Amino acid sequence: MKEARVMIVGFGVVGEGVAEVLDSKKKQLEKLGVKLSLVAVCEKDGCIVDEKGIGVSELLKLKKAGELQKHSGWKKKMRSVDAIREVDCDIVVEVTPTNVESGEPGLTHIATALDSKKHVVTSNKGPLALKFSELVEKAEKNNVELKYEATVCGGMPVFNMVENALASNEIKSIKGILNGTTNFILSRMHETGVTFEVALKEAKEMGIAEEKPDYDVKGIDAAAKITILANALMGRKLAYKDVKRVGIEEIIPEGIALAKKSGFAIKLIGEITGDKASVSPQLIPLGHPLNVGGTLNALMLETDLAKEVIVIGRGAGKIETASAIISDVLEIVKSRK
Ligand SMILES: NC(=O)c1ccc[n+]([C@@H]2O[C@H](COP(=O)([O-])OP(=O)(O)OC[C@H]3O[C@@H](n4cnc5c(N)ncnc54)[C@H](OP(=O)(O)O)[C@@H]3O)[C@@H](O)[C@H]2O)c1
Numbered sequence: 001m002k003e004a005r006v007m008i009v010g011f012g013v014v015g016e017g018v019a020e021v022l023d024s025k026k027k028q029l030e031k032l033g034v035k036l037s038l039v040a041v042c043e044k045d046g047c048i049v050d051e052k053g054i055g056v057s058e059l060l061k062l063k064k065a066g067e068l069q070k071h072s073g074w075k076k077k078m079r080s081v082d083a084i085r086e087v088d089c090d091i092v093v094e095v096t097p098t099n100v101e102s103g104e105p106g107l108t109h110i111a112t113a114l115d116s117k118k119h120v121v122t123s124n125k126g127p128l129a130l131k132f133s134e135l136v137e138k139a140e141k142n143n144v145e146l147k148y149e150a151t152v153c154g155g156m157p158v159f160n161m162v163e164n165a166l167a168s169n170e171i172k173s174i175k176g177i178l179n180g181t182t183n184f185i186l187s188r189m190h191e192t193g194v195t196f197e198v199a200l201k202e203a204k205e206m207g208i209a210e211e212k213p214d215y216d217v218k219g220i221d222a223a224a225k226i227t228i229l230a231n232a233l234m235g236r237k238l239a240y241k242d243v244k245r246v247g248i249e250e251i252i253p254e255g256i257a258l259a260k261k262s263g264f265a266i267k268l269i270g271e272i273t274g275d276k277a278s279v280s281p282q283l284i285p286l287g288h289p290l291n292v293g294g295t296l297n298a299l300m301l302e303t304d305l306a307k308e309v310i311v312i313g314r315g316a317g318k319i320e321t322a323s324a325i326i327s328d329v330l331e332i333v334k335s336r337k
Helices: 012-026 028-032 058-063 080-086 106-113 127-141 160-165 180-192 196-205 220-234 253-261 318-335
Strands: 002-009 032-045 046-049 075-076 092-093 120-122 169-179 264-273 274-284 296-303 308-314
Touching: 002 012, 002 080, 002 318, 012 032, 012 318, 028 032, 028 106, 032 058, 032 318, 046 058, 046 092, 080 106, 080 274, 092 106, 092 296, 092 308, 106 127, 106 296, 120 127, 120 318, 160 220, 160 318, 169 220, 180 264, 180 296, 220 264, 220 274, 253 264, 264 296, 274 296
Parallel strands: 002 032, 002 092, 092 120
Antiparallel strands: 032 046, 046 075, 169 264, 169 296, 264 274, 296 308
16 A cells, blocks of 8 residues: 655645545545545644644534634644645645736745655646746656646646657647636527626626636636646746737627627637647637537647547536546655655
8 A cells, every 4th residue: 555645735625625535535545555644734824733644524524614723733823834844744735826926825835845855736827827847847856746737627637648648749739718617608698698797797606706707707817727738738938928818808799699690609718829829719610629618628639649639527626626636646646666
């Protein structure tokens, strides 16, 4: 049995999902020959630490009740960065909020973990969109892994698929729907003829869009993902600010109706072709595999050997994202000697 100690930094939606999966899939992981123990959970105002292993069901109960501070291992005011340095663990799961301006607090967390010779698994786009090559070099220098499957298209396998199943291929171009919230809004506009504002309101009411939806509707989230894809899969040195970006706020029902009449849907498409990288609304033929509805994501990779490969799936969600994180954790544990 291979064992690993895991720390979760940022105990919000995804952090909680990771803890739930560690609990619900314990037996399945053991069948795969892997035993994971959770040794620390960090929030903004303190951390729970137990190097013998935190009982996950008790932890989840306290989290649901908003009473993490009542845990016997709660260390008030212990900063995440100190816990990352000090707690004896193998893998740091960094799942704090994405910030594409500074990358913080994730950037410092990830850099500190790598410098402390701890493997990192993250769903946080900010640090990778801003400092991809620096972080990859840091991981290599410290002889540890940095894995980020969950940063792009949540539960859909993209990086692991290219690394493994498409290992001998060159990725020539990438095109896809990388943001579920905007896809939901555009799909509603296409299906019902409502305005952007009405579809956004619906998305907010359903918990699909945040109160401040700028990251999604202005294409910021998709641009961060395009940056990570270009750097990780195509060996580019693309900076996030160099992605040409147009959001969906200006799209009007008349435009959608005209597209529909001509056999197209308007989709927010992230694309890397030649030396150009962009996020913008594009016309996609109604029968095209990228024309997926609702909150789905779809990604088309054009490769030299396998030609077009298309992945469709859920780009976000607590358990879907946890699935990608746990798969990265497993890859790390299985590859350890
Ligand atoms: N949700 C998804 O479906 C999804 C999918 C793919 C990728 N992601 C990415 O995954 C990350 C986490 O997403 P989420 O939905 O779980 O966000 P979230 O619910 O906001 O959770 C983030 C947590 O991190 C905490 N935090 C902030 N600063 C911290 C610090 N210095 N130390 C420790 N904890 C800190 C936040 O506390 P406060 O609330 O007190 O600030 C919050 O509890 C984000 O980067 C997001 O872009 C999310």
